[in-house]
Each structure stands twice: as structure tokens, then as C-alpha cells.
Amino acid sequence: MLEFFYIAQYQSHSDETLQYLEEALQEFHKNKVIFAQLGARQLNHFNLPKLHALLHYARAIRELGTTDGYNTEATERLHIDLIKEAYRASNHRNEIPQMITWVTRNETIERFDAFVCWCEGQDLAESANITNPDEETVAQSGASVEASSCNIRLAKSPSDKAVTIDMLIHNYHAIHFLVALEKYLSMQRNKLIAHGVSFSRGPPSSLSIQSLPVWHRVKFIHNNVQGMDFIEDTQETVHVCPHKPAGNSGASPTAERFDTVLVNEKGEAEITGTKGLRVAQVRVLFKLPNDICQRYFGSNPAHWLGHLAYIEWFSRMKSSPERDHGMFLVERTEAARRLETNVAIIDISAITRSCHLIPQFFLDQPVRQSPAAEWTSQNVLEKCTTFFVNNWLNHQSYQIIW
Numbered sequence: 233m234l235e236f237f238y239i240a241q242y243q244s245h246s247d248e249t250l251q252y253l254e255e256a257l258q259e260f261h262k263n264k265v266i267f268a269q270l271g272a273r274q275l276n277h278f279n280l281p282k283l284h285a286l287l288h289y290a291r292a293i294r295e296l297g298t299t300d301g302y303n304t305e306a307t308e309r310l311h312i313d314l315i316k317e318a319y320r321a322s323n324h325r326n327e328i329p330q331m332i333t334w335v336t337r338n339e340t341i342e343r344f345d346a347f348v349c350w351c352e353g354q355d356l357a358e359s360a361n362i363t364n365p366d367e368e369t370v371a372q373s374g375a376s377v378e379a380s381s382c383n384i385r386l387a388k389s390p391s392d393k394a395v396t397i398d399m400l401i402h403n404y405h406a407i408h409f410l411v412a413l414e415k416y417l418s419m420q421r422n423k424l425i426a427h428g429v430s431f432s433r434g435p436p437s438s439l440s441i442q443s444l445p446v447w448h449r450v451k452f453i454h455n456n457v458q459g460m461d462f463i464e465d466t467q468e469t470v471h472v473c474p475h476k477p478a479g480n481s482g483a484s485p486t487a488e489r490f491d492t493v494l495v496n497e498k499g500e501a502e503i504t505g506t507k508g509l510r511v512a513q514v515r516v517l518f519k520l521p522n523d524i525c526q527r528y529f530g531s532n533p534a535h536w537l538g539h540l541a542y543i544e545w546f547s548r549m550k551s552s553p554e555r556d557h558g559m560f561l562v563e564r565t566e567a568a569r570r571l572e573t574n575v576a577i578i579d580i581s582a583i584t585r586s587c588h589l590i591p592q593f594f595l596d597q598p599v600r601q602s603p604a605a606e607w608t609s610q611n612v613l614e615k616c617t618t619f620f621v622n623n624w625l626n627h628q629s630y631q632i633i634w
Contacts, residue, residue: 233260235558238630240289240299243456250290311458383453384580386539390445390519399439403474404446404541406491406515408575413441416540416577417528424535431530441524445537447517448473452585457504457631463548465630472514487610490515493583494633495543501584504632511562511587511621512543513613517580539580544569549621553634559590559620560633566617585632589619 238258243247267273276393289299296302318331400406405554425431454466475488494509518540525536547568549560568574591612593604607615623633 331365379507385451390450393445394443395446396443408572412575412577414558444518494587496582515541563618588622588625591616592618
């Protein structure tokens with residue numbers, strides 16, 4: 233049913249997508265008897281009005297258009313804008329005249345804003361897209377631009393201005409950080425040489441780097457996958473935070489969190505589909521200071537590096553998902569995690585989005601007697617070795633991961 237619901241929410245449809253919609257419903261009806269067999273439904277029939285209504289979705293979409301054009305969300309949204317917000321703006325005494333005045337003034341401001349945008353030749357949606365002044369958009373380069381439908385935003389100031397290499401290794405679990413950094417810097421320098429850039433001296437050793445600024449979160453602003461520019465963008469945040477002990481001021485300790493992402497591994501990925509994408513866990517978000525970039529790549533700022541990420545790879549996804557649930561299987565063994573070849577430093581623009589992993593449970597043994605008994609939300613990524621990439625997490629994940 234999840235597949236049916238996600239397809240039904242598409243903002244544009246074709247005969248092909250409507251065929252997918254009907255096939256998803258047929259698949260449900262073919263297998264719905266399992267609910268009765270397992271005792272989830274006591275009655276021996278499925279004569280439910282809501283299930284019957286699903287039979288008319290494809291015809292309704294052909295005749296009336298996509299479902300977002302005739303659902304109740306518009307009136308719900310207006311109830312918030314015109315009633316709830318207006319009431320909050322009043323002093324809650326004889327509120328109706330105050331609410332009317334508040335709504336009238338806001339509508340007047342919106343009309344004037346539209347008029348100013350029209351005079352300046354600017355799109356009203358663009359003027360409304362105001363970014364946080366404390367954040368900056370990360371410039372994307374290379375093949376990642378073609379395979380990306382999102383903007384990446386980071387705080388202008390790092391979460392920690394100077395984290396030592398020793399702290400990166402122990403607190404962020406970036407055990408091969410120096411090796412990966414040396415390899416990445418050498419690769420980037422060789423690319424510049426191949427494009428005709430000459431250097432007066434050889435590269436310094438990465439061991440000369442004592443500390444680096446790091447960020448603990450990055451935002452991904454995703455555009456509509458179907459190209460509907462008028463649809464509101466979706467936002468997600470990737471967290472890369474070490475454990476923080478309790479502070480002297482009484483602040484409670486926080487558990488470490490290193491989120492997983494989808495990476496455009498070789499610049500060959502497309503906006504949808506898993507080709508060229510690989511799952512990775514982000515351990516460090518950092519940027520080389522300008523003085524270090526100058527020592528490695530010369531005085532031309534155009535040759536310097538942007539924001540980087542130190543990641544640990546999971547195994548590559550297979551060409552097809554698991555048959556029963558449609559999710560892709562990925563693995564990362566304890567032995568593989570210790571290998572230098574299983575880590576990398578990448579440009580942050582190679583990250584396409586976050587991804588949610590579901591640990592694989594085995595039904596042939598009770599949970600209390602299996603390794604899963606030790607799993608928690610904080611340590612499951614470290615203790616479990618086999619996961620499923622959750623493409624049922626939300627509507628956009630379903631459209632992209634297939």
C-alpha cells in the first residue's frame with residue numbers, strides 16, 4: 233500500500249505512472265489474505281469503503297488531475313494562516329476585528345511585494361526564499377551538479393574552530409584520517425598539474441596539519457524531483473556530532489551521531505535511480521584553512537578546496553532490490569571498517585542526500601539471544617553489519633531510490 237500511496241501523490245502523471253498505480257493496488261489485493269492468516273483482521277472479508285475507493289483513483293486522476301489539486305490540505309493550510317496565526321497576533325479580547333485587521337494588512341503587504349517583484353522582473357518565489365544569514369550555500373562543481381537536485385547549506389562559522397587530528401581519530405572515529413587526507417590532497421594536486429598548473433615546490437606532508445575547523449551539521453535543500461518549481465522544497469539535516477559529556481553549567485550529555493548519506497561515487501549518478509550511488513557514513517565535515525590550501529595548491533584561490541567530508545563506505549548496492557520488500561541490501565563488516573580502502577575524503581557536493589538504514593533482523597533466532605539484543609539507536613550502525621536502504625522513508629526517497 234505504501235507504493236500505491238506514494239505514486240498517488242505524484243504532482244504529475246502519465247499513462248505509465250498510472251499503470252504503476254493500478255499494478256500496486258492489484259499487488260495488495262493479491263496478498264491481503266495474509267492479514268487474515270496472521271490474525272491481524274478477525275473478519276473474513278475486506279469489504280471496506282476506503283479500500284473500495286482506491287479502485288477509483290486512477291480514473292479520478294485521468295478525469296480531474298493529480299490528487300494534490302483536490303485534497304483538503306489547501307483549506308487546512310488556510311485555516312492556519314487566516315485563523316490560528318491571526319488569533320495569536322491578537323490580545324485574545326474582542327479578537328475578531330483584530331484578526332480581520334491582521335489578515336488585511338498581511339494581504340496588502342503580499343500584494344505590494346508581488347508588485348515590487350513584477351517591477352524588478354523578479355520571481356515572487358525567489359524573493360521569498362530567504363536564507364539564514366548565519367548559513368552559506370556550498371558551491372557545487374563537476375558532475376555532481378547534473379546529478380543533484382538540491383542545495384547544500386552550512387553554517388558560516390564552524391561548530392569547532394580547531395579540532396586536533398588526535399581528537400578526530402578518537403572522538404570522531406576517523407582512524408585513517410591522515411592517510412585519506414594525504415591521498416585526497418595528492419589526487420587534487422595531480423588534477424591541477426594535468427590541467428597545466430605548475431608548482432614551484434613539492435607538496436608538504438599532511439602531518440604538518442595540527443588542527444582543522446569542523447562542522448556538526450549540514451542542510452540539504454531538495455528541489456522537486458518531477459521538476460515542479462512551484463512545489464515547496466524539502467529540507468533535511470545530516471548530523472555529524474561526537475559524544476559531548478555533561479557540562480559544568482548543568483547541560484546534559486549528548487550521544488554521538490554520525491548519519492548515513494548517499495554519495496555520487498564517480499560522478500555518474502542521475503537524479504533518480506541508484507546507479508552510481510553508494511551508501512556512506514559521514515565521520516567528519518571539515519575545511520582546510522586558507523594558509524594550508526596555499527601551501528598545497530599555490531596562491532590562486534580558484535585552486536583551493538571547499539568543504540570536505542571524511543566518510544566510511546558501505547558495500548555497493550546490487551542492481552536490483554530484495555524481492556519481498558523492494559529495499560537494497562548493504563553491508564559493512566568490522567574487518568572492512570579497519571581497512572584504509574574503506575574510507576575516503578570527498579568534496580561535500582558529492583553527497584546527494586541523507587539515507588535511512590534499517591538493520592537486518594534474522595527470524596530464525598529470538599532477538600534476546602541474537603546480537604540484536606545489544607543494539608540501540610546510538611550503537612546500531614557500529615554493531616550491526618547488514619542493513620537495508622529504506623526507500624519507503626518518505627515520498628521523495630521512494631521517487632529517488634529504485
